[in-house]
Amino acid sequence: METKKKGEWCEITVPAKWNGISIESLLKVEWELPKKLLHQLRMEKGVTVNGEQRRWNELLKEGDKFQVHMFMEEEYGVEPEYGELHVVYEDDHVLIVNKPEKMDTHPAEKGGTGTLANLVAFHFQMQGLETKVRHIHRLDKDTTGGVVFAKHRIAGAIMDRLLMERKIKRTYAALVEGKVKKKKGTIDAAIGRDRHHATRRRVSSKGDEAITYYKVEKYFKKHNTTFVTLQLETGRTHQIRVHMSHNGNPLVGDVLYGGQTTYMSGQALHAMKINFLHPITKEEIEIDVPFPTKLNNIMKEFQRENV
Incomplete structure (x- = not known):
């Protein structure tokens, strides 16, 4: 989809998939904009087609220049x-x-x-x-x-x-203590506040629903640590840290949840990949995020010594 920034406006060349839909349908159904934002666009006359104001029930044609006041x-x-x-x-x-x-x-x-x-x-x-x-x-x-x-x-x-x-998918990499028993699994355990600690969370039947999916990528026998990748169904505070500790495998360096600082201080947790549909073009976006130097070096060292 062809889009251009023109000052405070975004100009989109209407693609074939938008041919025959109304301006209102594009904003309310395709983009699913909230009512407050739709009202703002109406009041400020923030939508034009081919440079002209149009009624929102008018239909778009392939090749039209659809302009929206985006970059205020x-x-x-x-x-x-x-x-x-x-x-x-x-x-x-x-x-x-x-x-x-x-x-x-x-x-x-x-x-x-x-x-x-x-x-x-x-x-x-x-x-x-x-x-x-x-x-x-x-x-x-x-x-x-x-x-x-x-x-x-x-x-x-x-x-x-x-x-x-839950349509923004984030994949995490973690180095955890011990050997994770199952090659892959789901941790479905509600998480709530720990009333004995200001910042810590804990598994609690009275907490909020929390679901974590994990997969074992590599076990480093010499160091008794496991490299896992994880995805979240929910996004609770400290979710991966709480769930892996609850599973008997606290994150390396995560003192708050029982991890040791033998290899690094601060939890060995990295958001390594993000997937989502682009908000404007609806194209699939998949971004790999490089590991930090410290965690990358530890992983290389463990891999080398595990041979």
Whole structure:
């Protein structure tokens, strides 16, 4: 699908699959925009076809130039801060970055700095973009890997819905202690707060539904650790960490949930792959996110010594 950014507007050449559908159907059915955003677009006359205002019940034709007011100027919402930012995917609508360890995804309070969101704000600033920094999901401070940001309000609304509908698939890599008994499995155990600890979670029948799928990739006998890949059906706080500890295999370095720091400090957990349908074009996006140097070196060392 051909899309072009023209100032604050996005111009899309109507493809064959949109031929014969109304403007309203495109916005409400194809993109499934929330009512509030639809109302805003109506009020600001934020949709044109071939440069002209049209009734929303008019039908689109293949080859039409469908224009939407997407890239309006907004405050960043966080302080721009210079720092190294590893971008793994970017277009006019979506940004995916590789979060390092020991960094929060966003500030805990207004004016906070030192987070991934601050670096993204600076990245936008250097591009001449004035748009709100919208993280679609978060990673724990010591978890590394891919984090998705939306670059405008329409992409943000669509990506938020995709996340809620569990249509953004994230694959994680983890190094856990001990030998995982089953080659692959499902951990279905509700998670709630631990009333004895301010930040810790625990498996609790009174908690929220939590489902984790795991697959054993490699057992390192000499170090008695297992490399596993995981996917989440749900997205509870500390879900993988809680579930693997509950399974008897805490993450290497995850002191909060019983892991040891023999090989590394901070949990050995990395968001290694992200899959989703692009919010605007509906094309399948699959992004591999490189491992951090420390975890990569440990894995290589274990592999070498396991031969």
